[in-house]
Amino acid sequence: HKEEFRMKQQFSIQGMSCNHCVAKVEETLQTLPGVQKVKVNLKKAKGMVKFDESQIQSDQIKEKITALGYPAEVIE
Secondary structure (H helix, E strand, O other): HHHEEEEEEEEEOOOOOOOHHHHHHHHHHHHOEEEEEEEEEEOOOOOEEEEEEOOHHHHHHHHHHOOOOOOOOEOO
């Protein structure tokens, strides 16, 4: 069954100053293959991404966020 590939990962995201930044990160990540849900919290400077590990990895998501101009790290 598919459930085993569903992964929830938290990321710390630096440099977001407003809701426009949040929307940019959320909308961009949702276009990635395998990403099912994205929830970014501006105040906490964190993002939660639910994704299918068979299609995409945490590091690729982190790199995508960082490429938008918001340095990101995977939170263990």
